Amino acid sequence: MSNTLNNDLKQQLVADFQATESRLNGEAKTEVHQKRREAMQRFEALGFPTIKHEEWKYSNVNNLVKQTFDFNVKSDFGANDVETLEIPNLQGNVLYFVNGKYNAELSSIVSPESQLQILNFGRAVKENPELLATYFAHYANYQDDAFTALNTAFAHDGVVVHVPAGKIVEEPIILRFITDARTVNAASQPRNLIVVGKNAEVKMAEAFRTLGDNGSFTNVVTEIVVEENANVQYYKVQNETEKAYHIGTTQVIQKDKSHFYAVTVTVNGGFVRNNLNIVLDGQHCESFMYGLYFPNGKQHVDNHTLVDHAKPNSYSNELYKGILKDKSTGVFNGKIFVREYASKTNAYQSCRNVVLSDEASMNTKPQLEIYNDDVKCSHGTTTGKLNDEAIFYMRSRGIPQAEAVTLLMYAFCEDVISQIKIESIREYLSGLIVEKLAQ
Amino acid sequence: MLTITDLKASVDDKAILKGINLEIKPGEVHAIMGPNGSGKSTLASVLAGREEYEVTGGSVEFDGQDLLEMSPEERAAAGIFLAFQYPVEIPGVTTINFLKTALNEIRKSRGEAPLDAAQFLKLMREKAKIVNIDDALLKRSLNEGFSGGEKKRNEIFQMAMLEPKLAILDETDSGLDIDALRIVAEGVNKLRSPERAVIVVTHYQRLLDYIVPDYVHVLYKGRIVKSGSKELAFELEEKGYDWIKAEVAAL
Ligand SMILES: Nc1ncnc2c1ncn2[C@@H]1O[C@H](COP(=O)(O)OP(=O)(O)OP(=O)(O)O)[C@@H](O)[C@H]1O
C-alpha cells in the first residue's frame, strides 16, 4: 500500500509479537488474546500512517517509525526518584507504571474495594476475565486505527478499573506513567479500561512523564465506559521530553444521562497526538472536552476529537486553547457527528490559539457531519496574538513586560485549568504552566 | 516635578503633538481641556510610555529623571499613574490579583518587601472605601463586563492603591452618573496631597467643581494654545472652543 510505511519499527513489532505469543502458554486461548491476535493482523495490514492519510496530514510519524525502541526496558526508578522528580505528594489512589509496567511498590490504593476495584491488566486477565470479555477492545477502533491496533495487540499492562453501580469514589485515581529513557530508547504501550457503573462517580487522571535524554515512544489506549447516570472526570496531563513521541487514544462511551468531563493538558512533549473519541450512545448525556497546549521549540501537539451523537437529546461542548511559541506546530481537528436519529442534539466546539512567533503554526479543522435538522451546533476557531493594549495597561501599573505577558497567557488558560477538580493535579499543573510560560 | 519642553510626538508618521510645554509642581492640579482629537489622550499616553507613539522631539523631565528614556513599568515605579480613558478588559485576571502583582512589583523596584496576602487585603479594604467600590467587583476579571462607571471607579481605586506622585486622569468623568461622579471626584480629592500632582483631562466644567484645578490649559491641534486659572474652564463651558480656534487662526 502506498500510504503506509514499511520500516524498522514495524518489522521489530511483528517479530516481538511472535516472540511474546510463544511465551503465553494458557493465556493464548483467552478472549483477550484473540483480540490481540486480531488486532495484530489489522496492524500488519494497516501499517503506520503516512501524511497522505487524511487523519495524519499534519502529523508525520516518519521519524518515529525509523527508530527502534526497547519495549522492555528494565528501570531502577524507585521511591527516591519520585522525590527528586518533584512529583507532588499526590493524595488518593496513585498507581505507578514505569516503562509500561505496573510498579506495586510505589503504588498505593486507598479506596475500599467496595467502592473501587483496581487491578493491573495482567491480574485482570486472570482474576476478572468476564469484565475484559465484556468491555476490552469493544470500543477503541483497532480495525481502522493502526496505533490502536498496535496497542491492542500488545495489551499486557495498564489498569483495569471497575466502579460498581451507585458508588461515589471519593479519592481520585491517579495513574502515573513514567518513561525511563535514561539508558536507551524506551517504549511502552499502556492499556487501560475504566468501567464506571450506573449512578457511580469517579475522578481520574493520567499523567505522563519522561526521564532521560534518549528517545521514547508511548502508545496508550484508554477505554472508558460511563454507564447510565454515571459521572466521570478524566484528566490527561503530559510532561514529556523533546524527544518523546506520545500517541494516545481515549475512547469513551456514554449511556443515558451520564456526564463525562475531559481535560487534556500538554505541557511538554516532542511529538504528541491525542485522540479523544466520545460516543454519546444515550439520551440526555453531557460531555465536556477541554484542552490546553503550549508547544515551544520544535514541539508538535495534535489534538483530534471526535464526538459522535448517536442518540437524541444530548449535549456536548468542547473548548481547546493553545499558546504556540518558537517553531512549534499545533493541530486541532474536531469532528462532530450527529446521526440521523439524534434530534435535539446540542453540540458546541471552539478552539482558540495565540501564536507568538512567525515561525510557529497552528492548523485547525472543525468537521461537522450532521444528518438531522433539529439540532443546535456551532464551532469557531480563532488564532491571534496577545492583546497589546492589555500588556500596556499592565505595564502602566508597574508590571514588567515579561510578567505581564506571562500573566496574560496564564489568564488565557485559566478557564481550562479551573476545570480540573483534583486539587493536587490542578496545582501541580498551574506550577508547571507558569514555569513553561515564563520560558 | 514634571517639566515638558517642546514635546512632539507622532503616530504612523502623522504628527499629533506639535510642541507641548508644561510645568507641574508637587501638589498642583492641572486641567487639560480641548476639542475632540486635539491630542489630550496622546499626551497622557506619551507620558505613560505607550510605545505606538513616537516621540519626535522635545524632552520630559520627571523628578530629575529623563522620563522618555524609561519603560512604562519604570515610570509606574517612579510614581506616574494613568487612569485610562478606555480601561482595558483583561479576562482571567482578577482586579485583586492584578493589583497585588502591580503593587508588589512597584515595591520590589523600590527595594521594599512585598505585601503578604493579609496585608494586601487590609490595604485593599481601606482603599476600597475611598471610591466606595464593591468587593464583588474586585474579585471579578479586571474590567471584564464592568459598566462604564465601574471601570472609571476601578481606575481611581487603582490610583488609591498605587499612591502615585503624578496621576493623569483621562476623562475619568465620562460615563459616570451624577452620584458616581461625586464619589469618584471626592475620592480623587482624598488622594490629593502636597506631594502629589494631578493632571485632569476633561471636557466638562462639572468635574472641576469638585476637583478644583490650579491651572486650566487648552490643548488644540497638538499645542497648548491657552492657559489660565480655573475661570478659564467656566469660560469654555459657556462659550465653547470657537473663540479659541479663531484666536489660533488669527496668529
Ligand atoms: N494609535 C493611533 N493611530 C492613529 N491615529 C491616532 C492614534 N492615536 C491617536 N490618533 C489620532 O491622534 C489625534 C489625537 O487623538 P487623541 O486621542 O489624543 O485626542 P483627544 O484629545 O484625547 O480626543 P478626545 O477628546 O476625543 O478623547 C486624533 O486625530 C486621533 O485620531
Ligand SMILES: [Mg+2]
Ligand atoms: Mg482622549
